[in-house]
Amino acid sequence: MAFNKISFEESLGKNVVAAERCIGCGTCILVCPYNCLEYREGIPVIVKECKVCGICARACPQNEWSQSEVEKAVFNREKQPSEEFGVYRKLVIARAKDEAVQKVAQDGGAVTALLTFGLKSGIFDGAIASGKSRDKPLYPAPMLATSLSEILEGAGTRYTYSPNILALAEAVKQKKHSLAFVGTPCQIRAVRKLQMAGLKRYTAPIKLSIGLMCSESFTYEGLIEGYIRGKLGINPEEISKMNIKGKMLVTTKSGVKAIPLAEVKPYVRKGCGYCQDFSSELADISAGGLGLDGWTFIIIRTETGEKIFESAEKAGFLETRSPDEKEPAMNLLLKLSSKKRKAPAA
Numbered sequence: 001m002a003f004n005k006i007s008f009e010e011s012l013g014k015n016v017v018a019a020e021r022c023i024g025c026g027t028c029i030l031v032c033p034y035n036c037l038e039y040r041e042g043i044p045v046i047v048k049e050c051k052v053c054g055i056c057a058r059a060c061p062q063n064e065w066s067q068s069e070v071e072k073a074v075f076n077r078e079k080q081p082s083e084e085f086g087v088y089r090k091l092v093i094a095r096a097k098d099e100a101v102q103k104v105a106q107d108g109g110a111v112t113a114l115l116t117f118g119l120k121s122g123i124f125d126g127a128i129a130s131g132k133s134r135d136k137p138l139y140p141a142p143m144l145a146t147s148l149s150e151i152l153e154g155a156g157t158r159y160t161y162s163p164n165i166l167a168l169a170e171a172v173k174q175k176k177h178s179l180a181f182v183g184t185p186c187q188i189r190a191v192r193k194l195q196m197a198g199l200k201r202y203t204a205p206i207k208l209s210i211g212l213m214c215s216e217s218f219t220y221e222g223l224i225e226g227y228i229r230g231k232l233g234i235n236p237e238e239i240s241k242m243n244i245k246g247k248m249l250v251t252t253k254s255g256v257k258a259i260p261l262a263e264v265k266p267y268v269r270k271g272c273g274y275c276q277d278f279s280s281e282l283a284d285i286s287a288g289g290l291g292l293d294g295w296t297f298i299i300i301r302t303e304t305g306e307k308i309f310e311s312a313e314k315a316g317f318l319e320t321r322s323p324d325e326k327e328p329a330m331n332l333l334l335k336l337s338s339k340k341r342k343a344p345a346a
């Protein structure tokens with residue numbers, strides 16, 4: 001397919017990064033064949049003379065995005081206006097059966113259960129997800145997990161941005177051919193944009209995309225260093241869990257500190273202001289907490305997602321129940337989806 005060859009500076013540098021519309025997904029860095037870009041403080045920075053191949057502009061999900069074209073490619077049709085949280089086949093509330101998974105997971109551990117099922121059964125030869133940095137507590141590090149222990153280590157939510165897309169480079173290097181990809185809505189969009197751009201080297205191995213529901217994510221420097229360590233005087237190393245359930249809940253040995261969301265708003269990443277997708281509408285399976293306690297709310301969107309989810313359930317990795325009409329999580333899903341849809345488009 002013919003496309004414009006335009007430099008990084010003239011395309012993404014000007015219209016996405018300088019315009020503060022960059023979501024920091026790292027796709028441009030992943031695809032640059034000449035390694036001209038590096039990831040620094042959440043954005044791409046040019047470190048070598050651009051060779052004007054134009055691939056970064058073609059791959060960036062914040063550049064020339066057509067929601068309807070992508071929906072047609074993924075679901076064979078566009079979303080109807082009444083489908084407030086996107087196209088789906090089935091809604092389920094699920095949790096991991098394994099207590100060891102429940103202990104480390106953010107909500108019901110359904111995401112981790114799907115990954116462990118896939119790896120154990122040989123459906124996946126790896127999972128792209130977020131791990132934890134060895135040097136910086138609570139700092140998310142994109143990872144290619146190939147063992148159950150790595151998947152368990154990455155369970156739980158880091159509310160600062162983890163450009164999981166970058167770990168696809170390692171998967172390509174290791175010649176993985178059957179991957180699960182876990183990411184926030186913007187990262188699922190990035191995967192879909194790579195697919196639309198025909199960059200099969202990166203997308204052919206992805207067999208399942210699991211999208212996390214996401215209202216926003218925060219800068220590490222602002223939230224963890226500035227606010228939690230600086231203002232609250234909490235050492236991030238002592239935090240065993242962070243969660244958002246109406247308030248930001250920070251768990252340490254001394255108990256749970258509840259922080260009003262308005263207090264942490266200043267540390268939200270700028271790019272999140274351009275995201276209209278709360279529930280990862282383009283994923284095969286979406287997963288969120290939605291105020292549930294110890295369970296994950298699951299939206300199964302594609303046939304692939306349905307098959308793998310059902311196999312994991314049959315194999316005893318997941319237990320499920322159906323959300324009823326009065327389920328508060330349903331109202332929250334509708335409310336958060338409609339709130340995010342009001343953001344300016346990318």
Ligand SMILES: Cc1cc2nc3c(=O)[nH]c(=O)nc-3n(C[C@H](O)[C@H](O)[C@H](O)COP(=O)(O)OP(=O)(O)OC[C@H]3O[C@@H](n4cnc5c(N)ncnc54)[C@H](O)[C@@H]3O)c2cc1C
Pocket residue numbers: 104105106107108109110111112113129130131140154155156157158159160161162164182183184212213214215216217218244287288289290291296297
């Ligand atoms: C930044 C962020 C904001 C979120 N906001 C909301 C929200 O507003 N409402 C809501 O209902 N749910 C939100 N979620 C989703 C929620 O926190 C859980 O991830 C989801 O409910 C799945 O729970 P689980 O127990 O099944 O996941 P687990 O089994 O614990 O697995 C979680 C998976 O997420 C990956 N992960 C962890 N941190 C990140 C990260 N920063 N970026 C990408 N991948 C990551 C892990 O590697 C792991 O594979 C958010 C998630 C993130 C990352």
